[in-house]
Amino acid sequence: MWEATAILLIVAGAFLWIDSLRARERALAAGRKACERYGVQFLDETVVFARLRLGRNEGGELRLLRTYTFEFSDTGNNRRHGAIEMMGGELRDMQLEPYQLQ
Numbered sequence: 001m002w003e004a005t006a007i008l009l010i011v012a013g014a015f016l017w018i019d020s021l022r023a024r025e026r027a028l029a030a031g032r033k034a035c036e037r038y039g040v041q042f043l044d045e046t047v048v049f050a051r052l053r054l055g056r057n058e059g060g061e062l063r064l065l066r067t068y069t070f071e072f073s074d075t076g077n078n079r080r081h082g083a084i085e086m087m088g089g090e091l092r093d094m095q096l097e098p099y100q101l102q
Helices: 002-039
Strands: 048-056 062-073 080-087 089-095
Touching: 002 062, 002 080, 002 089
Parallel strands: none
Antiparallel strands: 048 062, 062 080, 080 089
16 A cells, blocks of 8 residues: 555656746746846846745636746846746746846
């Protein structure tokens, strides 16, 4: 019986890992696109996983809510922080630290 439980846990872990990779790739694309849209530089070409929790979508269903952070620069010689929330594989929210427009 414990073998079946172990296999089930391994399969669930693999599913979570693959789903997390997909969400990270979409968060990375969203961060690049937002920086391009606002005319700022997306630094390090990466997002960093910060938080995992459960959240409810518009239909009231429970989904995984992942938060990723990234850095951008508005002048080229500073670092500002941003955050991206992904619900499942979809972008839920994005926040950029305030910066002065040139």
